Amino acid sequence: MRKKNVINRWRLVIIILVIAFLGLFFSPTGFTRPVRNTTWQILQPIGKGLRLSVGRIFPFTRDVFQFGRIIRQNSSLINENLNLQSQLATMMEMQYENEILKKELGFMKNTDSRKVIPGAIIGQSSGYLRSVTIDKGTEDGLSVGDAVISQGVLAGVLTETRKNNSDVTLITDFNSLVPVVLQDSRGTGLLRGGLQGLVVEEIPLNIAIKNGENVVTSGLGGQIPAGILVGKSTEIISKEGEIFQKLAVLSPIDFSQLEVLFVIKKNE
Amino acid sequence: MNKFFKILIFILLGILQLTLMPIFSIKGMIPNLILIGSIVLLLADFEEDAFYLAAFGGLVLDLAGPFFFGFHTIFFIGFIFLIRFLLQKIVTELNMLLVVIGVFIFSLIFGVLENLFLSRLPGLNILIYSFYSTILGLLAFTFLHKWHKKEQVVS
Numbered sequence: 001m002r003k004k005n006v007i008n009r010w011r012l013v014i015i016i017l018v019i020a021f022l023g024l025f026f027s028p029t030g031f032t033r034p035v036r037n038t039t040w041q042i043l044q045p046i047g048k049g050l051r052l053s054v055g056r057i058f059p060f061t062r063d064v065f066q067f068g069r070i071i072r073q074n075s076s077l078i079n080e081n082l083n084l085q086s087q088l089a090t091m092m093e094m095q096y097e098n099e100i101l102k103k104e105l106g107f108m109k110n111t112d113s114r115k116v117i118p119g120a121i122i123g124q125s126s127g128y129l130r131s132v133t134i135d136k137g138t139e140d141g142l143s144v145g146d147a148v149i150s151q152g153v154l155a156g157v158l159t160e161t162r163k164n165n166s167d168v169t170l171i172t173d174f175n176s177l178v179p180v181v182l183q184d185s186r187g188t189g190l191l192r193g194g195l196q197g198l199v200v201e202e203i204p205l206n207i208a209i210k211n212g213e214n215v216v217t218s219g220l221g222g223q224i225p226a227g228i229l230v231g232k233s234t235e236i237i238s239k240e241g242e243i244f245q246k247l248a249v250l251s252p253i254d255f256s257q258l259e260v261l262f263v264i265k266k267n268e
Numbered sequence: 269m270n271k272f273f274k275i276l277i278f279i280l281l282g283i284l285q286l287t288l289m290p291i292f293s294i295k296g297m298i299p300n301l302i303l304i305g306s307i308v309l310l311l312a313d314f315e316e317d318a319f320y321l322a323a324f325g326g327l328v329l330d331l332a333g334p335f336f337f338g339f340h341t342i343f344f345i346g347f348i349f350l351i352r353f354l355l356q357k358i359v360t361e362l363n364m365l366l367v368v369i370g371v372f373i374f375s376l377i378f379g380v381l382e383n384l385f386l387s388r389l390p391g392l393n394i395l396i397y398s399f400y401s402t403i404l405g406l407l408a409f410t411f412l413h414k415w416h417k418k419e420q421v422v423s
Contacts, residue, residue: 016323017345023337032337039331047287055291124290124298125333126382174388195391256293
């Protein structure tokens with residue numbers, strides 16, 4: 001009688017546990033992929049709505065308490081802006097000269113056109129995995145390994161694509177590994193995320209790294225196009241006696257305030 | 269409160285964990301509302317609700333999560349069973365300190381498990397995760413305690 005009462009009381013919990021174990025048993029069949037796709041499809045409007053409402057208020061209230069940091073950031077951005085304006089003027093001149101020279105030499109027009117697909121973030125499924133779920137999937141032509149940018153800067157790589165949504169592993173994740181090149185010194189390395197921030201590993205010892213030089217994707221491996229900005233080098237963190245150099249990199253992206261990401265799809 | 273209504277709230281909590289909590293991440297760490305909630309409910313003497321939250325909330329996380337199906341549900345229910353057993357065998361009186369220790373330790377264990385299933389070694393960020401979870405747990409316990417007292421006075 002007592003046993004029957006216990007079963008009656010915990011009936012629902014037992015049913016859920018049975019479902020969980022059955023799911024675990026049938027996991028190798030791959031049934032979770034369509035289930036996950038449908039779940040995220042259902043959650044999509046809630047996720048977008050919350051990011052547009054609460055998602056805007058929370059960073060604002062957090063910023064109010066970091067007034068000093070914002071003032072410092074503002075003055076450094078003004079300096080950087082002036083610097084970039086002068087660089088832009090020089091570059092425009094060079095581009096003009098380049099176009100004329102190309103015409104003179106009879107070069108073909110650059111045909112490397114990339115398709116950029118915007119995707120809104122709808123949620124995050126794990127507290128440890130630095131990954132977000134976006135509302136675009138294989139139906140929109142996305143495939144695993146595609147580069148994901150925010151404000152023109154590399155933010156991550158697609159690691160799982162489903163019919164209507166996909167998972168993006170951010171470059172800040174420990175398991176993320178992206179081939180990069182240092183723009184001035186031309187040293188190549190591998191960009192890795194983690195608790196200590198973004199780090200470029202395996203830079204050959206003979207490379208003279210400059211402080212504050214741009215780090216861009218090298219295009220090695222094929223899927224991530226070359227030349228996407230990752231960030232600026234801040235300091236060399238490798239110790240004496242190591243066979244490779246290690247470099248800390250600062251990304252201009254605030255990864256806690258991402259809203260819309262852009263997937264770079266290379267034209268086939 | 270109606271059981272059906274409670275289950276609906278627990279499912280909603282699971283949905284909020286997936287969609288709202290990433291906004292409140294600190295250093296990339298997102299505390300798990302379902303784990304914190306079920307531990308707090310158990311320690312606040314809402315045993316049945318604790319199991320329901322672990323089961324239904326865990327199931328919602330499994331439907332969207334990156335791990336194998338059942339990961340959250342099985343571990344959450346397992347944790348609640350373990351805490352219930354420890355409470356019956358060791359603890360005589362419930363207090364705030366117990367909430368702090370309970371939420372901190374089980375968040376730490378869950379963090380280690382999550383890291384191991386993601387094929388990585390747990391780093392120091394696991395402490396930030398557990399500390400953040402403990403603060404949320406304390407807030408939830410205080411709220412629940414006051415609400416429970418109010419209900420007792422009314423009835």
